[in-house]
Amino acid sequence: MATRCWWHWPAWLRTRPPLARSPLSSRRQFFTQEHIPQICVVGSGPAGFYTAQHLLKHHTWAHVDIYEKQLVPFGLVRFGVAPDHPEVKNVINTFTQTARSDRCAFWGNVVVGRDVMVPELREAYHAVVLSYGAEDHQALGIPGEELPGVLSARAFVGWYNGLPENRELMPDLSCDTAVILGQGNVALDVARILLTPPEHLEKTDITAASLRVLRQSRVKTVWIVGRRGPLQVAFTIKELREMVQLPGTRPILNPVDFLGLQDRIKEVPRPRRRLTELLLRTATEKRGPEEAACQESASRAWGLRFFRSPQQVLPSPDGQRTAGIRLAVTKLEGVGEAARAVPTGDMEDLRCGLVLSSVGYKSRPIDPSVPFDPKLGVIPNTEGRVVDVPGLYCSGWVKRGPTGVLGTTMNDSFLTGQALLQDLQGGLLPSGPRPGYAAIEALLSGRGVQPVSFSDWEKLDAEEVSRGQGAGKPREKLVDPQEMLQLLGR
Numbered sequence: 001m002a003t004r005c006w007w008h009w010p011a012w013l014r015t016r017p018p019l020a021r022s023p024l025s026s027r028r029q030f031f032t033q034e035h036i037p038q039i040c041v042v043g044s045g046p047a048g049f050y051t052a053q054h055l056l057k058h059h060t061w062a063h064v065d066i067y068e069k070q071l072v073p074f075g076l077v078r079f080g081v082a083p084d085h086p087e088v089k090n091v092i093n094t095f096t097q098t099a100r101s102d103r104c105a106f107w108g109n110v111v112v113g114r115d116v117m118v119p120e121l122r123e124a125y126h127a128v129v130l131s132y133g134a135e136d137h138q139a140l141g142i143p144g145e146e147l148p149g150v151l152s153a154r155a156f157v158g159w160y161n162g163l164p165e166n167r168e169l170m171p172d173l174s175c176d177t178a179v180i181l182g183q184g185n186v187a188l189d190v191a192r193i194l195l196t197p198p199e200h201l202e203k204t205d206i207t208a209a210s211l212r213v214l215r216q217s218r219v220k221t222v223w224i225v226g227r228r229g230p231l232q233v234a235f236t237i238k239e240l241r242e243m244v245q246l247p248g249t250r251p252i253l254n255p256v257d258f259l260g261l262q263d264r265i266k267e268v269p270r271p272r273r274r275l276t277e278l279l280l281r282t283a284t285e286k287r288g289p290e291e292a293a294c295q296e297s298a299s300r301a302w303g304l305r306f307f308r309s310p311q312q313v314l315p316s317p318d319g320q321r322t323a324g325i326r327l328a329v330t331k332l333e334g335v336g337e338a339a340r341a342v343p344t345g346d347m348e349d350l351r352c353g354l355v356l357s358s359v360g361y362k363s364r365p366i367d368p369s370v371p372f373d374p375k376l377g378v379i380p381n382t383e384g385r386v387v388d389v390p391g392l393y394c395s396g397w398v399k400r401g402p403t404g405v406l407g408t409t410m411n412d413s414f415l416t417g418q419a420l421l422q423d424l425q426g427g428l429l430p431s432g433p434r435p436g437y438a439a440i441e442a443l444l445s446g447r448g449v450q451p452v453s454f455s456d457w458e459k460l461d462a463e464e465v466s467r468g469q470g471a472g473k474p475r476e477k478l479v480d481p482q483e484m485l486q487l488l489g490r
Helices: 011-015 028-035 046-060 075-079 085-097 118-124 153-161 185-195 208-215 239-245 261-267 270-284 288-298 405-424 438-448 454-471 481-487
Strands: 039-043 063-067 105-106 129-130 148-152 177-181 220-224 248-250 300-305 308-315 322-333 341-349 354-357 392-394
Touching: 039 046, 039 118, 046 063, 046 075, 046 085, 046 208, 046 405, 075 153, 085 105, 118 129, 118 438, 129 405, 148 153, 153 185, 153 208, 153 354, 177 185, 185 220, 185 239, 185 288, 185 300, 239 248, 239 270, 300 392, 308 341, 322 354, 392 405, 454 481
Parallel strands: 039 063, 039 129, 063 105, 129 392, 148 354, 177 220, 177 354, 220 300, 248 300
Antiparallel strands: 308 322, 322 341
C-alpha cells in the first residue's frame, strides 16, 4: 500500500487527540497510527469491561471505546447486585483501571440503536462487540399478569438499586404475604431485601427512596415458588445460607419434599450436594432450645414451595389488585437437573398481595441490521462471532443467554476477545485506518446527544460518596438523570 502523509488524511483523523505513549521515531509513529485497531464495545457491564480488558491486555496498540446507554458505567454490578453484597462490587476497581487506560474511553448517555446505529459503528471501527446484556424479563404468560401488585423481579431489583428506568416503580408493600416465582439467586436476593430489617439495609448503598418504602413495609411472609424440586433449585449455597441466617426470620420448609433425598444426593456433584445438605438440615433437623426460641419469636418468615407452577394471578373482588395466585401441583419426569416438571391435575391457591416474577431475564434486539433469535433471546454467533456479519461480535448474556455468575461472564468475554484478536491477526478485519470515536462524536453532536465520559462519572461518583458520608452510609446513589447532568453542568 502506498505511503500516505498525515496531512492528506480526513479531518476527523487529523483532529483526533494523540495517544499518550513513549517517544518514538517519526517513522514508527506513522506506522502505529496507521495500524491502531479501533474497537467498539456496546455495553459497560461486566461482559463489556471484561472484553475490553482482554483486548487491551493482549494487543499492544488496540484502542477500545465503550458505549453505554446509562449515564454511569458498570451495568448489573451497579444496578443488579444486591446492596448488602458490597464484596461483589469490588470488581468495579478492576473495571476502573481498564477505563482509565490511555487506550480506552467510556462514553455514557449514548443509546446504540437510537442515537447511533450499529452500521454507523461498523463504518467507524475495525470491529464492534455487542455486550449490552439482558435488558428485559421473561413474561409469565398467564391470566392476571397485568394486575397491580404483579412486578418483575428485574424491575424490583432496579428499583432498590437506583436504575433510572425503575426509580418510579413504587411497589405496594402494604400486604402481609409476597410470592416470588422462581428459585434462583435473584429470587433469594429479592426475598432477603423484603425481609431484612431496615436498620441493616441503611448501612448499605440501597437508594434512600426505596429504603423509605421498605421501612413502611407490612410484608411478613415471603414464599419462593419453583416448578421442580430441591435437587433442581438454581440458587447457590451462599444465598441460601444468608436466608437461613437472616435476623428476625424463620424458614418454612416441608420435610415431605425431602423424603428419600439423603441417599440420592451422594452421587451428585459436590456443590449441588452441599447445597442440598443445607436444605435438608434446615427442613428436618431439630433445633436446640435457644435457636428454637429465637425462631418462634421471629416476626417474619420465608418458605420454599416446590413442585408448583403458576397458572393464574387471582384478582381481588373488585378486580383492581392482586389477591393471590393459583398454582398447578407438578411432579418430576426424569432425574437430576434435567428433570422436567409436569402437571398432576391438582391446583392450589395461595393468598398474597404481591407477586414478583423471577423466571429469567432476556435480551432485546438492538438494531435491525443485527441478527437476533427471539426464541432464545440471543444474537446467533459462533464463539462470539456474529453469524454472517464479519467484524461484529458479542459477549455476555446477549451471546449465551442470562445464565452464570461474574466468573462465567469473565471467561465468556475473554473468549470473544480472543476470537476477535485471532481475526485481526488473520487479516479478516478491515485494513487501513478507521476514525473510531471522532466520527461517532460528530454524528452524536449533530443529533443533540451529549456523551458522558469516565472523568464525568468520577465526578458523580465523588458526589455520591460525599452525600453518603453525611448520611452515615457508604454512598447516596444518584438516580435522577437530570440531576446528574446538572451536576456535570450540562
